[in-house]
Amino acid sequence: MELLSLMNDEENYNFETQINIIEDNVNVSKTSDIKEFFILTTGFIMLACGIFFVSDVAMQIFINNMSYQTQVKIENFLNSNNETTYKYNEIDQKEINKLNEIKKEIIIADPQLKNLKDFKIGISKEEELNAYIYPNGDIYFTKGIIKELKTDDQKTFVLAHEIAHYKHRDHLKTIGRSILALTTINLMGLGESQITTKIMYSIYDINNLQYSQKQEIAADLYANNLVKKIYGTNKGAIDFFKLIEKKQNLPEFIHYFSTHPSPAKRIQLISE
Amino acid sequence: MGDIILILLLLGITYATGSILEKNHFKNIKQREIALVKKPVVSFGKKLTTDKKVKKVEFVTGEVVISGDYFKTFVSSFRNFFGGRMVSFESLMDRARREAILRMREKAKNANIIVNTRLESTMLNNCDDTSNNQLPQVAVIAYGTAITYER
Numbered sequence: 170m171e172l173l174s175l176m177n178d179e180e181n182y183n184f185e186t187q188i189n190i191i192e193d194n195v196n197v198s199k200t201s202d203i204k205e206f207f208i209l210t211t212g213f214i215m216l217a218c219g220i221f222f223v224s225d226v227a228m229q230i231f232i233n234n235m236s237y238q239t240q241v242k243i244e245n246f247l248n249s250n251n252e253t254t255y256k257y258n259e260i261d262q263k264e265i266n267k268l269n270e271i272k273k274e275i276i277i278a279d280p281q282l283k284n285l286k287d288f289k290i291g292i293s294k295e296e297e298l299n300a301y302i303y304p305n306g307d308i309y310f311t312k313g314i315i316k317e318l319k320t321d322d323q324k325t326f327v328l329a330h331e332i333a334h335y336k337h338r339d340h341l342k343t344i345g346r347s348i349l350a351l352t353t354i355n356l357m358g359l360g361e362s363q364i365t366t367k368i369m370y371s372i373y374d375i376n377n378l379q380y381s382q383k384q385e386i387a388a389d390l391y392a393n394n395l396v397k398k399i400y401g402t403n404k405g406a407i408d409f410f411k412l413i414e415k416k417q418n419l420p421e422f423i424h425y426f427s428t429h430p431s432p433a434k435r436i437q438l439i440s441e
Numbered sequence: 442m443g444d445i446i447l448i449l450l451l452l453g454i455t456y457a458t459g460s461i462l463e464k465n466h467f468k469n470i471k472q473r474e475i476a477l478v479k480k481p482v483v484s485f486g487k488k489l490t491t492d493k494k495v496k497k498v499e500f501v502t503g504e505v506v507i508s509g510d511y512f513k514t515f516v517s518s519f520r521n522f523f524g525g526r527m528v529s530f531e532s533l534m535d536r537a538r539r540e541a542i543l544r545m546r547e548k549a550k551n552a553n554i555i556v557n558t559r560l561e562s563t564m565l566n567n568c569d570d571t572s573n574n575q576l577p578q579v580a581v582i583a584y585g586t587a588i589t590y591e592r
Contacts, residue, residue: 196535198528202456202516205528209519357522364448365518371445 213365217372224349225380232341237284243341244304255294264315265290271325275332278398288332298416302331304340317412322396322405329392336391339384346380381428386438393439403439410436452512459510463532470539473547481552481587483542489556494591501555503544504582506565507537514577530577537562541583549587558585 257265268290276282286306295311302308308331318324334340350373359366393406414432424431430438509517513529520527538560549555565578 194535196538197532198526200528202460202512202529205520206452206512206516209516209523212523213519359522364515365522367444368448 213368214372217369218376220353221346221350221373221376224346224353228342228345228349232338232345235338235341240338240341241286244306247304247340247344255292257292261292261315264310265292267321268310268324268328271321271328272332274399275325275329275395278395282332282336285336288335290328298413300327300331302335302340306335308332317416318409320405320408322400323409323412324405325399326392326396326406326409329395330388333388333391334384337384337387339388342384343377343380347377375426378426378428382430385429386435389435389439406439407436410439448515452515455511459512462510463536466536466540467532470536470543473543474539477543477546481546481549482554483546483558483585484554484556485558486556489554489588491590495588496591497552497587497589499549499552499587499589500584501545501549501552501587502582502584503541503546503548504580505537505540505544506578506580507533507540508579509533509577517577533577534562534579534581537579537581538583541581545583545585552587552589555585555587558583 272288272290288302289307291307291309292315293309293311296313297311298314298317300308300310300314308328310327314327318327354366354369354373357369359369389406393403396405397403410432417432419431421431421433424434429435509530513533516529517527520529541560542558545555545558561582561584563580563582565580
């Protein structure tokens with residue numbers, strides 16, 4: 170009250186000496202926004218990587234120890250073979266017979282495959298270069314790749330690669346880790362349409378690609394060993410990658426954001 | 442991947458614009474505070490005893506609505522997850538509060554004193570609605586009774 174009455178008495182109050190504009194603002198923290206940004210983003214990314222790492226390891230242990238009966242049960246439940254029916258002509262039928270012979274050779278080379286499914290082979294009508302395996306063990310080659318694969322050892326490599334995916338239970342691992350990771354992300358309650366959720370999913374996408382590349386390399390190495398065992402040399406594998414490299418003709422950096430490693434890297438890995 | 446690049450680009454731009462705007466605003470606030478330091482005096486107390494004759498008593502308000510930029514919102518959304526002081530919004534609240542008081546004082550430029558000053562703040566967006574984009578917008582209102590003495 171004393172100060173107030175003093176202030177009211179303007180004549181006697183010398184403002185100039187009393188002006189005390191507070192230079193140091195106590196209500197605003199000294200921490201800069203940029204520092205805050207880096208600390209929080211790093212923390213968040215580390216948390217995300219932790220979640221993915223834990224779900225990877227957990228699923229790896231769980232699926233590797235799963236019995237084959239359980240695997241078949243899950244596969245029957247998941248079965249999503251919606252391949253459009255396509256009438257094979259004589260040449261296609263000849264190719265399928267040829268691939269079936271190769272399949273028999275592969276099974277002789279790796280007796281462990283005998284207990285697994287009878288891998289049914291088919292041809293799909295797409296023109297792009299691809300071969301894929303369904304969760305139920307059906308293998309499909311595209312029309313495009315059939316045209317390009319000239320020699321038997323190349324065909325062996327591609328077929329062995331797809332069978333390796335099944336043998337390693339890659340499809341179950343991919344689904345399993347997605348379920349675990351996505352459940353955790355949703356339980357974190359980041360909220361839909363929030364920016365944190367978007368960032369989390371972007372990290373998840375990149376992580377998925379890395380995981381897929383790891384699986385591809387494992388399948389490549391398995392197929393490479395099989396080709397070596399059957400033909401004595403891995404020329405078929407190298408020829409196949411050279412073929413892909415020529416057909417794709419993409420710059421190297423694109424392959425960092427792809428589900429498959431670059432052909433050059435794959436050649437290097439199997440040559441070691 | 443495209444998402445991340447876009448977000449980083451937006452973050453860079455909004456950090457630059459946001460910090461320039463904030464710096465200018467603080468500079469502006471400081472200048473006006475120095476200019477108004479003599480009159481009117483702001484009092485948060487209720488009673489005023491004076492011998493002077495009162496010429497005019499007036500209700501004055503000053504209000505401001507302020508919003509965080511993309512960068513601040515981004516940082517705060519992480520802070521929201523980990524918890525702790527929301528450093529990026531502290532400066533925003535400080536600006537809003539000082540601006541509101543300044544506007545109130547500017548309105549009562551000829552008064553000698555503003556008594557019984559109060560500050561109110563309110564969120565403008567609906568906090569319960571999680572589906573919509575939540576922009577951090579805050580309105581700060583400063584109000585009080587301006588008293589002018591007879592000279």
